[in-house]
Amino acid sequence: MKSMFKRYLVFVAGLYFLAAGVVLIVRSALGTTPISSVNYVMSLNTPLTLGTCTFIINMLLIVGQFWLVRGRGSRQDTVEILLQIPFSFIFSAFIDLNMLLAADIRPSNYAMSIALLLVGCLVQSVGVVLELKPRVAMMSAEAFVKYASSRYRREFGRTKVCFDVTLVTLAVLLSLAFTQTIEGVREGSLIAAGLTGYIVTFLNHKIMTRKNLYRLIPVLRPATDKKQEALEAC
Structure with missing residues (x-):
């Protein structure tokens, strides 16, 4: 239980960094990430905060997941989907917290x-x-893509691209409906969409490898590895 608790702490830390990254991209005034595009447009044109809009969209994605697993979902699927609710709330709270902390950040050029x-x-x-390494939960967007690709027997990567394109398209349509102009989707959205995957791959394989993370966060080390080290020590 102690080991699992620490894994969840690492996951929550990942959510904080994820929220902070989203907020910094928003504060760059060059758009936002595809996954946050609809949320951001809603926050610009309603009294709701970005965190609140994010939570609402995540709840819709959770409902969508239950629809995708209908008639074939297991008890584990149900638990995995329900577990997203508290983490979606935490993530949304982190977004609003970082929006307040970064309120004075305004690029001058x-x-x-x-x-x-x-x-x-x-x-x-x-x-x-940090979100992926502990392997304890998934965020709503990634889980929705996972269940959609499984339901319709499509490759995860291609489904993810279609999902992101759909969100950006919806954000553009919402922005046009609200203001007759395009807000929240700019060149920064394209840069973030194309660059983040490469950075994640680099960090995952070169910097934040399992070996390095095991040294910093021993609780992430699988039990089998620990047993092997104990046997070698004997």
Whole structure:
């Protein structure tokens, strides 16, 4: 239980970095990530905060997951989906907290906007790696793509691309409906979408490898590895 608790702490830390990265990208004033595009447009045109909009969208994705697993879902699927509710709340709270902390960040020129965007992509990528390493839960968007690709027998990567394109398209349509202009989707959205995956891959295989994380966070080490070390020591 203690080991599992620490794994969840690492996951929550990943959520914080993920939220901080999203906020930094938003503050760059160059758009936002595809996954946050609809949330951001809603927050710009309603009294709701970005965190609140994020929570609402995540709840819709959770409902969508139950629809996708209908007639074939297991008890484990149900638990996995329900577990997303408290983590979605925590993630949304982290977004609003970081929006407050970064309220005074306003890039004075385009170069500073690009720099802030790149920092946001890096911070977000660290969050993604920390979120995935403990293997205890999934966020609503990734879980929705997983169940959709399984339901319709499509490759996960291609389903993810279709999902992101759909979100960006919805964000553009919502923005046009609200203001007759496009808000929240700019060149930064494309840069974040294309760059984050490469940064995650680099961090995952070169910097934040299992070996390095085991040294920093021993609780992430599988029990089999610990037993092997004990046998070698004997």
